Amino acid sequence: MAIGILALQGAFAEHGAMLDRLGAEHFEIRQRRDLERPMNGLILPGGESTVMNKLLRELDLYQPLKAMIQEGLPVLGTCAGLILLAQSVEGGQPCFGTMDIRAVRNAYGRQLGSFSGEAPFAGGESIPLVFIRAPYIAAVGPEAEPLAQVDGRIVAAQQGNQIATAFHPELTDDLTVHRRLLALARVSC
Numbered sequence: 001m002a003i004g005i006l007a008l009q010g011a012f013a014e015h016g017a018m019l020d021r022l023g024a025e026h027f028e029i030r031q032r033r034d035l036e037r038p039m040n041g042l043i044l045p046g047g048e049s050t051v052m053n054k055l056l057r058e059l060d061l062y063q064p065l066k067a068m069i070q071e072g073l074p075v076l077g078t079c080a081g082l083i084l085l086a087q088s089v090e091g092g093q094p095c096f097g098t099m100d101i102r103a104v105r106n107a108y109g110r111q112l113g114s115f116s117g118e119a120p121f122a123g124g125e126s127i128p129l130v131f132i133r134a135p136y137i138a139a140v141g142p143e144a145e146p147l148a149q150v151d152g153r154i155v156a157a158q159q160g161n162q163i164a165t166a167f168h169p170e171l172t173d174d175l176t177v178h179r180r181l182l183a184l185a186r187v188s189c
């Protein structure tokens, strides 16, 4: 089993470190030929969604990755990665648009851009949450379910094979979110 991590820009290395701790194989996706490698799951990291959206198209990665997600490839999008998955984006352009959620970009404003907290995740224990110029999820469609909320705002959701978090689980010690991706990836092996 191997997880591909989109490595065009942003916080991709930290995701690799989390997968190392879980003993999961992973590789970086930088160009089209990286997609020839068998992949059981995908991580779309945090960074700048506008830049990633542009590079995905320029590097001819957009269509094949979108098709893989639509065909059921397990995917975890964190922060900018959430924006890439969202069907509708306030303050930006949708990218893959495969997840029935409405994302609001830079939702907490520039001054309050970074903060941390904790909240129960997916009906389980509380996990630490780190937000950096984060979006939040203003609405989830009938296909998607909220996984976590902070101050009444949805900050994580899942729709079948797709998990999106407004926060950065890779910048904490907690492996809950990555474990959830691996559980989906194992089933699809």
Ligand code: GLN
Pocket (backbone or CB within 6 Å): 045, 046, 047, 048, 049, 050, 078, 079, 080, 081, 083, 105, 106, 132, 133, 134, 135
């Ligand atoms: N604000 C960024 C964007 O819109 C996301 C920030 C992040 O990924 N840490 O893409």
